[in-house]
Amino acid sequence: MTQSTGKRLLQYALTAKKTFIAALLLLTIGVAAELAGPFIAKSMIDNHLLAIEKPYFETASPEDAAEYNNNYYKRGDRFAADEVKGQEIRLLQAGRSFYFINEAVAQTEGERSFSDGNLRIQYGDQATVYPAVRLSADDLFSFYKPEFPGIYKLVALYAMFLVISIIAEFGKTYWLQSSANQVIRKLRTDVYAHIQRLPVHFFDNLPAGKVVSRVTNDTEAVKDLFIAVLSNFATGIINITGVYVALFLLDIKLGLVSLFIVPIIIVWIVLYRKIATKYNTIIRSRLSEINAIINESIQGMSIIRIFRRQKQSSAEFEQLNDDYLKYQNKMLNLNAFTSHNLVNSLRSLSFVLVLWYFGFGSLDGSTFVSLGVLYAFVDVLGRMFQPITGMVNQLANLDSSMVSAGRVFTLMDEPGEPVTDGSMPRYKGDVVFKDVSFAYKKDFVLRDISFEARPGETVALVGHTGSGKSSIINLLFRFYDPQTGSITIDGQEVKDLPKQWLRSHMGIVLQDPYLFTGTIASNVSLGDERISRERVERALREVGADKLLSHLPQGFDEPVIEKGSTLSAGQRQLISFARALSFDPAILILDEATSNIDTETESIIQQALEVLKKGRTTFIIAHRLSTIRSADQILVLHRGEIVERGSHDELMALGGRYFRMYQLQLGAGAGNGAEAPASGAVTSSTSAAGLRPSLEQI
Incomplete structure (x- = not known):
């Protein structure tokens, strides 16, 4: 049973755990530094700005004291243990002015008013009156002056935490993105x-564009998960945790009441993902299909133009694109309906609770708090909604990333071929098929195939399309394994040999050779360090490639773009011959290697073939029967069975299927070696593509 997507993503995240942990630590430090702000503000308000209403006492020392009417007064909480306190006085605010009371005040809570030199404090049914003097701005400033050092320290502390927060944010962002890039690279x-x-065979039914989309688009979406989603969710969780710690420190009851936000967010995320996953699965699928159709259109652009299929291709693309847009709009509607609505609702509800708690509580005297606590509580609670907004806004990316990750892991869960290190000695190439039957799905395409190809022999496979020629080669390469029978090389069962070892001594030249982006030389060596530059050039000369490539400005270092489209068919074919020769295979497969070559180039190709075949077991799939006259053994296939076998002369003497195929290709005089009739005959240089309809009828 495969692991969940989340667990597998966690395993990949652990590959960069050091930078992830460093980023999360910096994130925690940054959050703590940010949340220190409201507590600093609370201290500034309660301990300095509003603390002027605390009891003051007369003192003889001017240190930390305020001067008023030639006397010094200091706040009661600033006296040393052994310092003598004099007369207690109070400074109380009424309206917009402060008043000096030269005596202790028992009750400061209540409604205050000043008239006729008296300050009246009304609390419920009780009223107290104190003689008071209104303070001027200078007098009030003298009482605030001792608070400045403490305020300066708090401002400096706030600035320090701000710098820490900025540095932590930078480090968090850098390390988080750095670790995300490491994870996505892996x-x-x-x-x-x-x-x-x-x-x-896995690629037979999966378009290349869809595979490319998994490797590029889907992994890039997973990258967003580690950068944007992880950042916002980690920031959100740590922020919310810090906020709740701060709320509980400020007021335990309201902290408990505020916990209602957490289950709402969790339920919201669960419900959102249920709907969004359905949409995102379709969106990622459509994006893969768009990539597939673009890839297919580019590959077949010449055919589209020749057959004037531009409108049809555009219509197919537009249909996919419209479907993609439809589900993107559904996701857009879902996000627009949910994200800000949720946050705004939670914010409004939470502030209603705060107003209810502090408002009604203060009326009956049950929850009296200082202005600093109230400010800090509102500030801290307000800070919680920024990370919540960030989390909610990343829900779309979260779900899209998880869907993309699931698609990537689905591809990685496809059973692959085991990779075995090492190699085996070069075998001689004695190939034996014994009673081999094979089916791709249900219907057998090969039935009871038996033959032997001795080392150094050339075996030709001929027959109409679908007769089983390519299937024999697929079995030889172990792209597939037969249902019944056995295939041995030098007496060893191929199923018992690691596929990499088996293929390391095989070479193939295709009808349409594939060249990679690079140079001619790099396409011969394929970057194999064992193949020296000297060996590359010798292989190219031996197959006669220097004759066709000599006019190129940079010779064997001439750049080759994808698939070698700037080179002729003959040039590409000779490069593929040189590639096979440089790897020195024991078994060589030529898959219609001369079918696309012009007559002039064919003579060079034929010479190259002789060089290639020397000392190797060679299998030739050919429609041009004139190219296999020298084969040691010709196998004629029909509907998955070998119906004739022997040399060219033996099969011609037999007068069967091979004889009729040869006559069709070379004319009625081919059987006795006479020149083909000038009228209506088909020459050996005629392309096999034009003859296949005739071959299919046999």
């Missing part, structure tokens, strides 16, 4: 490496 490398291990 994920992409693993996906690409797994693609290399997937069996060839």
Whole structure:
């Protein structure tokens, strides 16, 4: 049973755990530094700005004291233990003015008013009156002056925490993105490496564009998960945790009441993902299909133009694009309906609770708090909604990333071929098929195939399309394994040999050779360090490639773009011959290697073939029967069975299927070696593509 997507993403995250942990630590420090602000503001308000209403006492020392009417007064909480306190006085505010009371005040809570030199404090049914003097601005400033050092310290502390927060934010962002890039690099490398291990038949039914989309678009979406989503959710969780710690420190009851936000967020995320996952699955699928159709259109652009299929291709693309847009709009509607509505509702509800708690509580005297506590509580609570907004706004990216990660891991869960290190000695190439039957799905395409190809022999496979020629080669390469029968090389069962070892001594030249972006020389060596530059040039000369490539400005270092589209078919074919020769395979497969070559180039190709075949077991799939006259053994296939076998002369003498095929290709005089009739005959240089309809009828 495969692991969940979340667990597998966690395993990848652990590959960069040091930077992730460093980022999260900096995030925690940054959050703590930010949340220190309201507590500093609370201290500034309660201990300095509003603390002027605390009891003052007359003192003889001017240190930390305020001067008024030639006397010094100091706040009661600033006296040393052994310092003598004099007469107690109070400074109380009424309206917009402060008043000096030269005596202790028992009750400061209540409604205050000043008239006729008296300050009246009305609390419920009780009223107290104290003689008071209105303070001038200078007098009031003298009482605030001792508070300045403490205020300066708090401002400096706030600035320090601000700098810490800025540094932590930078470090968090840098390390988080750095670790995310490391994770995605490993994920992409693993996906690409797994693609290399997937069996060839896996790609028969999956368009290249969809595979490319998994490696590029889907992994990039996973990157967003580690950068944007993880950042916002980690920031949000740590922020919310810090906020709740701060709320409980300020007021335990209201902290408990404020916990209602957490379950609402969790339920919201669960419900959102249920709907969004359905949409995102379709969106990612449509994006893969768009990539597939673009890739297919680019690959077949010439065919589209020739057959004037531009409108049809555009219509197919537009249909996919419209469907993609439809589900993107559904996601947009979902996000617009949920994100800000949720946050605004939670914010409004929480502030209603705060007003209710402090408002009604203060009326009956049950929850009296200082102005600093109230300010800090509102500030801290307000700070919680920024990370909540960030989390809610990232829900779309979260779900999209999880869907993309699921698609990537689904591809990685496809069973791949085991990779075995090491190699085996070069085998001689004695190939034996014994009673081999094979079916791709249900219907058998090969039935009871038996033959032997001795080392150094050339075996030609001929027959109409679908007769089983390519299937024999697929079995030889172990792209597939037969249902019944056995295939041995030098007496060893191929199923018992690691596929990499088996293929390391095989070479193939295709009808349409594939060249990679690079140079001619790099396409011969394929970057294999064992193949020296000297060996590359010798292989190119031996197959006669220097004759066709001599006019190129940079010779064997001439750049080659994708698939070698700037080179002719003959040039590409000779490069592929040189590639096979440089790897020195024991078994060589030529898959219609001369079918696309012009007559003039064919003579060079034929010479190259002789060089290639020397000392190797060679299998030739050919429609041009004139190219296999020298084969040691010709196998004629029909509907998955070998119906004739022998040399060219033996099969011609037999007068069967091979004889009729040869006559069709070379004319009625081919059987006795006479020149083909000038009228209506088909020459050996005629393309096999034009003859296949005739071959299909046999």
